[in-house]
Amino acid sequence: MTHPLDIHRKTPRNLKLVHSVPVEAGGEFIVHEGYVYMGSRYGNKNTLHVIDVHAPKTAKLVSTMRFKRAIGSLAVRGTTLYASESQRAINLISLENPATPDYFDCALALGKTVYEFGFVGDFLVAALNWDGIGIMDVSVPNKAQWVDTLKLEEGYIEHLAVVRDRIFATCASGGIAVFEIQEAKLVQIASPKGDDFNASSVFVVGEHLWFIGTPEGKETHIYVIDPNKVDEVLVSFELDVSAPSTLIDIADGVAVGWNGYTCIGYAPSQAWARNLFKQHETDEDKVYVETPCDRNALSEAEIEEIEMLSIMCMDDTSCVVREGDFILAAQGDTLNIYSIEEASLLAKR
Amino acid sequence: MSYQQAYRDAWKQGPAAALAFLRAVFHHPGNQHVKGEPSDYLSDEDEDEGKLTPAQGFDKMQAEFCPRQSVQEKIEFIMECLVERRTSDQDQGHRVTPFNALLLTVGTYDWGDATLSSIHYNPESGAWKLQYGLNHELIEQSDNYREDSDWYTFIYDLAHSDHYKLCYEGEALEGEMLFSQIRAAQYALYLEGLVDVLATQPSFADFPKTQPLHFLIDESEWAKTEGTLEHKIEWRAPLDAASIEDSELLQRYVAAAVPPPELSRDDRWLYLLKSIREPKSPQYAQLIEALASDSELMAWSFEIAQGAVETEKQQRGGAPSEQPPDAGKPDDRKPDDNAIAKAKIQCSRVSLRAWAYLFWSIPANVPQALTLTKSILALPSPVLSVVPRGKIEERSKSAISELFGTWKFINDSHKEECQEEFEAARKRMQSVETPVFRVLFAEQEMRLKHGVDAAKPKRWGVAYNLEYVSNTLIDAVVACVDELLALPDSERDFDFLLTRLLGLGIKAQTALPGLLRCLDEIEPGSYRTNRLLDDLPKVFFDLGLNTPPKRIREHIEGQQYHNFDFYKAWATQVPKALWLEFVQAFETDSSGFNEPGSWMKYLSEGKHAEAIFVAGILQHKGREAMLSALGKAVSSPAPLLLKELLYSIAEHYFGKTKTRNLPKVVELLADCAELDQANQLKLRQSELVLYRGAADSSKLKGTALVASLAELQERYSDSPALYYCRAELALHAGGAEACGTTTLKALQTLSAEDLVYRKAVFQFAGIDTESWNDATPFHGYAVYQWAATFFAQDSYRDGAYSDGPQSIDRDLFYRALENIVAPLTNEERYAALASLRAEYDFGPTLHTAQLAELSTALTDDNWNINYQICKKLVAVPLVYTDELLKNYSQFRDDETRRRALVALMWPIEELRMPLLADPAFQGDLATFITAYPGATKDTCDLVFSTLAKMGQHEVILATAEDLNAHTIIASFLNINRGIQALGAFDRGVALLDRILGSTSPKKPDFVLLTTNKGVLQFQQGNAAEAERTFETLFAMDWSRFDYKEDDDNFMAEILGGDLDAQLRDVFKQYYAMAKYNAACIYATRSGVQEAVSALHEATELYPPGYPAKKIQGESDFAPIKTAPAFVALIKSLGESQ
Structure with a gap:
């Protein structure tokens, strides 16, 4: 795969596509013991793909498990993979042998939409949309059962992050909420950002939490919050670029995220956010083409070259994970594996 | 004034x-008045969009x-x-x-x-x-x-x-x-x-x-x-x-306001020259005055005009004049050549005819005007072969306008002097071969001969008076078509041609072969293709092509919405004729479907054609025979065309929510050989719904029902719905335990490959060990009852399956676990299981005990048990009336339960009067009437007529006061009897006022209600008020109902009639009634003229309602009976009837 723009490049390249694994349905994934487990929250393929990524350049699809409904969120604790199946259950899959997962049990969630997961001690915490938030005792994997759910007075929960023993959730129509588990019961201990913004997602970046939210009548912001002092917003930074749908923590309060086929850098503490590059591929032979978002950074020859190339945007990026020197990205129905180039912000640690 | x-x-x-x-x-x-159709405002949603007066x-x-x-x-x-x-x-x-x-x-x-x-x-x-x-x-x-x-x-x-x-x-x-x-x-x-x-x-x-x-x-x-x-x-x-x-x-x-100083002579001339193209402007009048009074300015102007002629001549490709106007003249001859030079630049785009007009406008200047005119008429025709393609139309128009415009401006008294030059110029132009030029020239010739309306320019194109269209013009347009085919894409040429073709309509028929070739040869996706497909349909239609070419059909029918209003009539023209031809053939030989005819070919050529046949068959008086013949034709391998016709008819009957035509679907598809997958599914779903209906209505009972289910199971062994049906049958035949056992078996099969399903059964039904070995029939019974509840809530309305065929084949057990049980808290689920356990345990008693014993087993709180007992007690209703009514009172606060009990009791005639006499039921009457299955009017009429027999007029009126407008309107006759019996006219008027408040004054119902109100006011003794009520009604705008059907109502006939015509007829009937009643009041108050006039209108609007005999028998007309106008009216009615 020769990069068509290599000859003229004035700007450093960030990623090099080293391998692609097409799958039936792409979506969120996690990496465990050299294997990618990939579900697909939307669509009707209802698959869970297992992809061996021990050797990223020759990664391959090992198997595909099929369910009745879509597999959305995934999390691993010990050797158990927890996979939410839309409106039905959280499925329990043994990864004793990671290459051949074994679906051995489920915890019912009939009629429930289960979004993000996290673990607090022996409890699996799940965002349950309009049903609020729920905890499941998973101390004995094959006896997993719901022990408590807590509905919000208003709003729904799609995203959450766990820092130490606290659960930080986005309440889509009412800011954020903080929970703890006390004696197997969920307790809401704070609701620090009641009305100021509607949080749409939350990420853990370094020691901090980044909430993405949109205050009434304003542009989207990143709010940086110290999980120990939730009443105080450390940084409130208005974005003039798109918010990330998936994010990688780089270092020192810097993170790189994706929105569609655009890679964006964020450093809210330095009041900085910038579109870094866009991902394309050539129309016919599908060679990866990366173009800087800043056209001024391009030489005339590059601009001319780009304009002559028949390129298409890469499919939307739904999930990205950094594994060593590689970036694994679910883009459309493909797991793309990129090596990180030295000069890239993504190479920083 | x-x-x-x-x-x-x-x-x-x-x-x-x-x-x-x-x-x-x-x-x-x-x-x-506001224009509209009778069906405007028919839907309540249209109300807000009512037109302002x-x-x-x-x-x-x-x-x-x-x-x-x-x-x-x-x-x-x-x-x-x-x-x-x-x-x-x-x-x-x-x-x-x-x-x-x-x-x-x-x-x-x-x-x-x-x-x-x-x-x-x-x-x-x-x-x-x-x-x-x-x-x-x-x-x-x-x-x-x-x-x-x-x-x-x-x-x-x-x-x-x-x-x-x-x-x-x-x-x-x-x-x-x-x-x-x-x-x-x-x-x-x-x-x-x-x-x-x-x-x-x-x-x-x-x-x-x-x-x-x-x-x-x-x-x-x-x-x-x-x-x-x-x-x-x-x-x-x-x-x-x-x-x-x-x-x-x-x-x-x-x-x-001080008048500004005058401009210098030359500057003023320059300024005034700017108006040369605006003869109506105040400047122009001053320009003429200035030239007429200053010969030098006139000479300068003439010089510029001549220069313009020369420039045009060179542009047209002619040789320069031997001696240009200013050649050889020394520069010093012009005192102020600066002004002339400026004027030349300023007037460089002024047309020659504008110059001619200027000179002819100055009466003393005829020689110069003549000279200029002759030099314009002597210009050569333009050489268009060297003109860029996009400029041809413009250059052609310009040259033609210069000739004809200049000719037009010549003073009539001097026209003869220029006639020869003009004719020569026309002749030269006639020899130009460029088609666009030829079209434009032919149009101008038409205008010259027949006036501007012969080819009136429009914003887009031109409007022809077809009477004057010349063959020269038609030939030129046809030449344009041919030229267009040979030349590369050009938007302007295309627009030019289309506007002409549209203008010529049928007269351009000789262009048809070229246009059809155009259609065949165009590449898909190009600009020209899109334009052709968008614009040519109308041209083809106007040209009289009797059916749309295939490519046009595909283009138009492929769009969900389009604005080709003429298309439907065009596309159906031939199929309509072929349909009639087919019908004729079918009537002589009913094996018509097997006989290939020209109609078959058309069926495959567009959905309109097929729609005509489908609608035609469905509306035909010999429909059954046709369908049977079609069924026979496809029972062995048949042409795809016939199958598709059958599928379309099946699709028509299948519907999305209605089930009443499903027997037809089964009839059509059951014997069809090699059904496609979609129709196999239709057949299966239809059969399942029919089974459902037969089981619910007890049309099939006992062994017949068992056999029917077995037969379905044999064919559709994988149908989840049938597992439920088996459990249902087991409940009726063998009681709760049998039902539970059957359900358990079903659940094991259905959840065999589904861990989540299994887990749901175990956890929700309370099988703690999560093992089938520990499952009992009660667990199965509980799941069945949840499924039955879910099914009733989700898919039944008014006691009948109402969910449409596409929803029938579902796993009701799983759905119930998901929708009924999963949302319950643990405590709620335990309570539900306990109640079901009591019901389950009572099962054997229910099956074996005598009615007397059962009647004493009615509980205070277990609905399920009581309901099962009541189902048995209604078998001898008169014996257990009190128990049934007591049970009704006990559970009437819960609407679902109330409905279930009434559904048991109301159909039994002996129970109706006791029920209607029961004060608790009387309190629920209004909701009962509107919610009871079947037509509300029928229920209402039955309730009110029974109450009338019982002398319960007060209950009638009290119930009516709680009913909605639709129901009152539908049953007003019965309600009115109550009003009349009680003499409660004031309550009647109040009732009508209430519903008039919620009835759109734009609907015919408003007329009916107002009429009744007026009559009640009259009966109340308030004749003046009644008269005002009618006058207000008549003053309203009802012009929407002056509706006339289209002459061609073929489509309306075969596609379900004309709704507007139906509404108009209803309106007329109501309005006639209003006029008749108003006439009764006028007869007693205002006098003969008003009464006779209103009566006349009533008889005109709805003749069958008001024969002479009825009017003569009306006591309200006694005061005017001998009036000549009244007598004349009766006489005229007598004659016409």
């Missing part, structure tokens, strides 16, 4: 008077006018346009045609905005021209509504549709004109204040303008191409010396 005269007279009193005049027109009672709309226009900017801001804007954009050129113009008026021009598009312009105005001739830089929108769209712009429909309808038909003393008025006039008066009223403030502005006082300064308003846009002079209104007194004599700014006004 004509409208325009009255309108102008009103303006003489100022804008307020003009607005008052317009208000009177819009508020005139006779002008309140003219009076309401007029008031809305006044109330909503709300300029966003303050007067001061508007004035700043005006001064900015005048002062900041002032140029020396404008100052020069001011010296010749001084700024002396402000003109407000009112537009009629959108909300009616207005532009304010600074102009020079000649009050005597009315001529005007822009002067200085003010020519800007002063009142814009958003000034015409406050926040809510959703009433724009009124404006649009008034100005651009025929929804409103206003008259003034019998003279029909144009909506667009009225709209413009309202805006003009309204804006002028607003401007009065603005001008008062403007006059106090020093910057305005200082600005150059002569006095008097006129204030004009022009609302003539509606008049389009008509002259505008007569429509200009001087809406306030001009600003002159007298009006500013007390102003503090007097000196400044005086200084600004």
Whole structure:
């Protein structure tokens, strides 16, 4: 795969596509013991793909498990993979042998939409949309059962992050909420950002939490919050670029995220956010083409070259994970594996 | 006095008077009609979109006018346009045609905005021209509504549709004109204040303008191409010396009004020459005067004109004249060649005919005019082969216009002198071969011969009077088609050709082969292809092609929405004829479906064709025979075409929510050989719904039902719905335990491959070990009961399956676990299981105990047990009436349970009277009537007639008072009996007032209700009130119901009749009834004339309702019985009947 723009490049390249694994349905994934487990929250393929990524350049699809409904969120604790199946259950899959997962049990969630997961001690915490938030005792994997759910007075929960023993959730129509588990019961201990913004997602970046939210009548912001002092917003930074749908923590309060086929850098503490590059591929032979978002950074020859190339945007990026020197990205129905180039912000640690 | 005269007279009193005049027109009672169809407002959702009446709309226009900017801001804007954009050129113009008026021009598009312009105005001739830089929108769209712009429909309808038909003393008025006039008066009223403030502005006082300064308003846009002079209104007194004599700014006004110094002779000539293309402008008149009085200026002008002729000659490819007009003349011969040079540049784009017109306009200048004209007529024809393609039309038009325009301007007395040159020029032009030129030339020849209307130019193209269309023109258009095929894409040529083809219609039939070839040869996806496919359908249609070409059909039918109004008629024309042909053939030989005919070919050529056949078969009187013949034809391998016809008919019957036609689907598809997958599914779903219906209605019972289920299971062994049916059958045949056992087996099978399903059964039914070994029939019974509850809630309405065939084949057990049980808390689930356990345990008793024993087993709180007992007790209703009624009282607060109990009791005739006598049931009567399965009217009539027999008139009236309008209207006859029996006319009137309040005054029902109200008022002894009720009704706008069907109602007939016609007929019947009843009142009050006139209308509107005999027998007409008019009416009715 020769990069068509290599000859003229004035700007450093960030990623090099080293391998692609097409799958039936792409979506969120996690990496465990050299294997990618990939579900697909939307669509009707209802698959869970297992992809061996021990050797990223020759990664391959090992198997595909099929369910009745879509597999959305995934999390691993010990050797158990927890996979939410839309409106039905959280499925329990043994990864004793990671290459051949074994679906051995489920915890019912009939009629429930289960979004993000996290673990607090022996409890699996799940965002349950309009049903609020729920905890499941998973101390004995094959006896997993719901022990408590807590509905919000208003709003729904799609995203959450766990820092130490606290659960930080986005309440889509009412800011954020903080929970703890006390004696197997969920307790809401704070609701620090009641009305100021509607949080749409939350990420853990370094020691901090980044909430993405949109205050009434304003542009989207990143709010940086110290999980120990939730009443105080450390940084409130208005974005003039798109918010990330998936994010990688780089270092020192810097993170790189994706929105569609655009890679964006964020450093809210330095009041900085910038579109870094866009991902394309050539129309016919599908060679990866990366173009800087800043056209001024391009030489005339590059601009001319780009304009002559028949390129298409890469499919939307739904999930990205950094594994060593590689970036694994679910883009459309493909797991793309990129090596990180030295000069890239993504190479920083 | 004509409208325009009255309108102008009103303006003489100022804008307020003009607005008052317009208000009177819009508020005139006779002008309140709103056009519509009878079926408008049929749906309650249409209510809010009701059209405003003219009076309401007029008031809305006044109330909503709300300029966003303050007067001061508007004035700043005006001064900015005048002062900041002032140029020396404008100052020069001011010296010749001084700024002396402000003109407000009112537009009629959108909300009616207005532009304010600074102009020079000649009050005597009315001529005007822009002067200085003010020519800007002063009142814009958003000034015409406050926040809510959703009433724009009124404006649009008034100005651009025929929804409103206003008259003034019998003279029909144009909506667009009225709209413009309202805006003009309204804006002028607003401007009065603005001008008062403007006059106090020093910057305005200082600005150059002569006095008097006129204030004009022009609302003539509606008049389009008509002259505008007569429509200009001087809406306030001009600003002159007298009006500013007390102003503090007097000196400044005086200084600004000093006439500017005259321009030099040459500069003035140059300035006036600018008007050469505007003969109606005030400048033009001055130009003529200047040339007529100054021979040198005339000579200069002539020289420039001759130069222009020479330039044109060279452009057309002709050799230069031997001696150009200024050749060999020394430069010093011109005293001011600078002015001539300037004029040449300035006039370089002036047409030759404009020069000719100028010279012919100066009477003393005939020799020069003749010379110039002859030199124009002598010009060669243009050589178009060297002209770029995109310019051909323009160059052709220009050359043709120069010839014919110049000819037109020659004074009649001198035409003969130029005749020879003119004929020679025409002859030269006739030999030009370029098709576009030939078309344009032929059009011009038509105009010359038959007047401009023979080929009237339109904004897009030209409108021909087909009577005068020449073969030359047709040939030229056909040549265009051929040329178009040979040449590369050109948008302009294409538009040119299309407009001509559309104009020629059927006359261009010789173009058809070329156009069809065009259609075949075009590449998909190109600009030309899209244009062809969008624009050619109409051309083909107009050309009389009897069926749309395939490519056009695919293009149009492939669009979900399109605006080819003519298409339906066109596409169905041939299939309609073929359908009739087929019917004829079928009637002589019913094996017609097996006989290939021309109709078969058309079936495959478009959905309209197939729709005709499907609709035709479905509506045909011999439908059954046709369907049977079609069924036979496809029972063995048949042509795909026939199968598709069958599938379309099956699809028609299948529907999405209705189930009543499913037997037809089964009948059609069951014997069809090799059904496709989609129709296999249709057949399966239809059969399952039919089984459901048979089981619910007890049409199939006992062994027949078992056999039917077994037969279905054999064919559809994987159907989840049938597992439920088996458990249901087990419950009825063997009781709760059998049902539980059957359900358990089903659950094991259905969840065999589904861990989540299994887990749900175990956890929700309480099988703690999560092992089938520990499952008991009770667990199965519990899941079955949940499934039954879910099924009843989700898919049943009024006791019948109502979910449509596509939802039938579901796993009800799983659905119930997901939807009924999963949302329960653990405590709720335990309580539900406990209740089900009691019911399950009672099962054997229910099956074995005697009725007497069962009647004592009714509990205080277990609904399920009581309901099961009641189902048994209704078998001997009279014995257990008290128990049944007591149980009803016990559970009536829960609507679902109340309905279930009534569904058990009401069908049993012996129970109806006891039920109706029960005070608890009487309290629920209104909801019972509206909620009980079946037609509400039937239930209502049965309830009220039974109550009437029981003498319970008070209950009838009390119940009616809680019923909705629809039900009262449907059963008013019975309710009225109650009113009459009790003599409670006041309550009757109150009842009708209530429902009239919630009934749209645009629906026919309103007429019926009002009529009844009037009658009750009359009975109440309040004849005057009754008369007013009728008068108000008759004063309303019912013109929507003056509906006439289309002549060609073929499609309406086969696609379900004409709804508008049906509604019109209902309206007529009701309105006739209103007239008849009003006549009864008039007879006793107002007199013979009114009564006979109303009676006459009633008999005209609905003759069968009012025969002579009925009228003669009416006691209310006794007072007028001998009146000659009444006698004459009866006589005429007698004769006509």
